[in-house]
Amino acid sequence: MPDVFNWQLDRPMKYQYEEARPQKQIAWIFDTNKCIACQTCTIACKSTWTSGSGQEYMLWNNVETKPFGFFPTGWDVKLLEIMGPDAWKDGKFAGQTVFESAPAAERVKGHLFDADHWSHPNLGEDEPAGEAARGTHIDKLPHDMWFSYLARICNHCTYPACLAACPRQAIYKRPEDGIVLVDQERCRGYQECASACPYKKTMYNEDTRVTEKCIACYPKIEQGLQPQCVTSCIGRIRLAGFISPPGKIDPKNPIDYLVKVKKVALPLYPQSGTEPNVYYIPPVHSKREYLRQMFGPGVDVAVDTYLKTKEDPQMLGLFMLFGSTERIIRQFEVKGSMAIGYDETGKELVSVPVTEPSVVREYFDRVNQTYVHNIT
Amino acid sequence: MATDSDGPAGTQQSETTAEVGRRQFLKRAGAAAAAGTVGAGVIGYAATNKRGAAKSLVCGYRAGDLPVVDPASAVWTRRSAFKVTMLVQNIATPHAPALVVPTLKVRALHNGTQIAFHLEWADNSKDELSGLARFNDAVAVQLAADFAKEAATGVTMGAVDNPVHILQWKASWQSDLDSGQKTSKDIWPNIYNDVRPEQLMPVDQAKSWYPGWAVGNPLSQRDKKSPVEEMVAVGFGTLTTHKEQEAVGKGIHDRNRWRVVIAMPMKGNGANKAQVTPGQTRQIAFAVWDGGEDQRGSRKQYALWVPMEVEAVA
Numbered sequence: 168m169p170d171v172f173n174w175q176l177d178r179p180m181k182y183q184y185e186e187a188r189p190q191k192q193i194a195w196i197f198d199t200n201k202c203i204a205c206q207t208c209t210i211a212c213k214s215t216w217t218s219g220s221g222q223e224y225m226l227w228n229n230v231e232t233k234p235f236g237f238f239p240t241g242w243d244v245k246l247l248e249i250m251g252p253d254a255w256k257d258g259k260f261a262g263q264t265v266f267e268s269a270p271a272a273e274r275v276k277g278h279l280f281d282a283d284h285w286s287h288p289n290l291g292e293d294e295p296a297g298e299a300a301r302g303t304h305i306d307k308l309p310h311d312m313w314f315s316y317l318a319r320i321c322n323h324c325t326y327p328a329c330l331a332a333c334p335r336q337a338i339y340k341r342p343e344d345g346i347v348l349v350d351q352e353r354c355r356g357y358q359e360c361a362s363a364c365p366y367k368k369t370m371y372n373e374d375t376r377v378t379e380k381c382i383a384c385y386p387k388i389e390q391g392l393q394p395q396c397v398t399s400c401i402g403r404i405r406l407a408g409f410i411s412p413p414g415k416i417d418p419k420n421p422i423d424y425l426v427k428v429k430k431v432a433l434p435l436y437p438q439s440g441t442e443p444n445v446y447y448i449p450p451v452h453s454k455r456e457y458l459r460q461m462f463g464p465g466v467d468v469a470v471d472t473y474l475k476t477k478e479d480p481q482m483l484g485l486f487m488l489f490g491s492t493e494r495i496i497r498q499f500e501v502k503g504s505m506a507i508g509y510d511e512t513g514k515e516l517v518s519v520p521v522t523e524p525s526v527v528r529e530y531f532d533r534v535n536q537t538y539v540h541n542i543t
Numbered sequence: 544m545a546t547d548s549d550g551p552a553g554t555q556q557s558e559t560t561a562e563v564g565r566r567q568f569l570k571r572a573g574a575a576a577a578a579g580t581v582g583a584g585v586i587g588y589a590a591t592n593k594r595g596a597a598k599s600l601v602c603g604y605r606a607g608d609l610p611v612v613d614p615a616s617a618v619w620t621r622r623s624a625f626k627v628t629m630l631v632q633n634i635a636t637p638h639a640p641a642l643v644v645p646t647l648k649v650r651a652l653h654n655g656t657q658i659a660f661h662l663e664w665a666d667n668s669k670d671e672l673s674g675l676a677r678f679n680d681a682v683a684v685q686l687a688a689d690f691a692k693e694a695a696t697g698v699t700m701g702a703v704d705n706p707v708h709i710l711q712w713k714a715s716w717q718s719d720l721d722s723g724q725k726t727s728k729d730i731w732p733n734i735y736n737d738v739r740p741e742q743l744m745p746v747d748q749a750k751s752w753y754p755g756w757a758v759g760n761p762l763s764q765r766d767k768k769s770p771v772e773e774m775v776a777v778g779f780g781t782l783t784t785h786k787e788q789e790a791v792g793k794g795i796h797d798r799n800r801w802r803v804v805i806a807m808p809m810k811g812n813g814a815n816k817a818q819v820t821p822g823q824t825r826q827i828a829f830a831v832w833d834g835g836e837d838q839r840g841s842r843k844q845y846a847l848w849v850p851m852e853v854e855a856v857a
Contacts (some may be wrong), residue, residue, distance in 0.1 A: 219740055
């Protein structure tokens with residue numbers, strides 16, 4: 168197997184094919200701290216792409232509760248089980264990826280879930296990590312009692328395990344934007360991809376007998392628009408754009424700024440070795456050990472940086488641009504009290520105030536002689 | 544795990560054993576494989592074979608229509624079978640962990656215009672639905688597309704300059720033809736579909752909800768005319784459905800075995816189809832999948848080339 172460079176592991180690794188980075192690599196930032204698991208993204212995706220027969224169980228986008236929620240059931244527990252304990256040394260991954268640990272008969276170390284695992288998308292929803300005793304107060308970070316929401320789509324990995332596993336090259340990564348697609352004409356339903364994907368995001372259609380997956384809403388991407396799951400998000404937790412290749416940083420590119428400059432957004436289970444391209448801002452109230460297990464050794468820096476957002480007008484301004492336009496923001500800047508997003512030609516797409524105007528209401532309503540509760 | 548079984552009781556069969564050399568090869572390949580093959584060979588040899596091992600498969604000439612959709616026909620069962628030793632595909636990844644179909648019994652006939660293969664193997668479970676983590680049984684025959692290049696054509700599904708013609712019978716397609724197109728509703732009888740797109744609009748429009756069907760993937764089509772798919776390959780991973788589908792066939796599962804007939808015109812239409820002429824001796828290879836053992840694609844049993852004598856037209 169050829170050697171390729173995986174910047175998330177900070178080392179070369181074995182992969183089925185030679186390194187061939189796309190001209191542009193699609194990437195997302197998901198701010199888990201703002202997600203309320205309303206599933207608007209899930210429904211936007213579902214109603215756009217998977218409302219047909221044979222697709223009933225498919226959720227190309229799903230939002231699960233951590234630590235006890237999963238879709239499919241137990242996917243990350245199983246991944247950690249087959250990968251073994253974390254092995255990071257000074258920011259470098261010292262363990263084996265799913266490619267490097269593959270048995271002789273396989274291309275990827277994987278496993279195939281049966282239908283039971285796909286049948287309980289809301290299992291564990293809103294379940295906290297432990298039981299709260301009477302009188303418990305949640306008064307510090309990280310919380311003693313915690314859970315968080317994890318929104319998930321296909322990671323459109325730089326080194327997709329699905330692509331590596333397909334014995335007939337029916338899965339391809341588009342050179343123009345890095346989107347990973349299953350050729351619906353060429354797929355023969357072997358489900359090798361479903362076995363290989365560490366994130367379990369390829370899904371077999373029992374009516375067409377071939378496998379389908381998230382297509383990153385490529386018809387929208389081709390028009391410079393962000394995907395449905397991003398633009399429908401009422402919490403404005405998501406941003407889609409393009410990440411620069413390793414060794415290159417464009418601080419005006421919103422994705423580069425958060426991933427590479429501020430290092431506040433991290434890949435999910437990077438030890439898989441696939442170089443996933445959805446970058447998560449970790450939930451700051453969750454237990455650090457758990458976060459390190461999920462997002463790798465960059466967690467402490469990411470959380471500490473995020474907690475200082477209000478001292479950083481640049482980052483705060485960028486967060487305000489999340490969900491502010493349907494178009495893909497290629498460049499951004501913060502000028503005075505305004506954050507501005509630009510397209511690839513430098514044309515202004517949107518400008519938003521860094522600090523939204525706010526009004527503090529009296530907590531006692533004198534007219535109605537009652538106390539007013541803050542419901543936000 | 545499939546076990547070897549002989550043909551119907553009462554029929555006089557002359558079983559041929561696998562070549563000794565191949566048996567030795569298998570012994571080296573794996574203990575499980577060797578055990579299955581040697582066991583089968585001993586049973587066949589001791590019970591019926593008095594004439595020694597046949598070195599080639601004889602494709603007999605028979606005038607008139609061949610029983611291409613009747614694997615149980617006496618025309619087939621009274622004919623002696625050639626035993627083909629199957630090997631677990633372990634050349635290309637991924638591969639199956641173990642050999643589960645050690646032997647394939649092959650009979651072949653032609654009538655001057657059509658050639659038919661009768662393939663029989665032991666399989667305790669009838670796996671005819673393909674679903675989530677669920678796979679169907681199948682069998683395939685392979686011939687070099689170009690007879691002139693046959694000697695240079697690899698058994699590993701050919702090569703760029705040496706394409707192979709593959710005919711694959713699938714239990715799933717047989718089930719569709721026998722009792723209607725199978726859907727998720729057949730796999731999960733209690734599944735709830737509020738409405739299927741084709742119930743709301745003409746099929747041409749409803750296809751948009753079925754991507755594979757809409758783009759013409761042969762696996763997604765619902766108007767099947769045959770359980771056999773004709774394909775071309777130029778190496779592992781290159782299997783491509785042929786534009787001209789002319790093969791016919793039928794498979795039946797009873798008494799813990801599959802019996803399948805695959806038939807094709809001896810002069811098929813379109814490029815890269817094996818043209819078979821009476822009087823020729825040509826190489827043929829086989830592959831078998833046990834869906835119940837999660838076999839599909841490259842996870843299969845295959846056979847090395849077997850010489851097939853195609854009888855002259857009498």
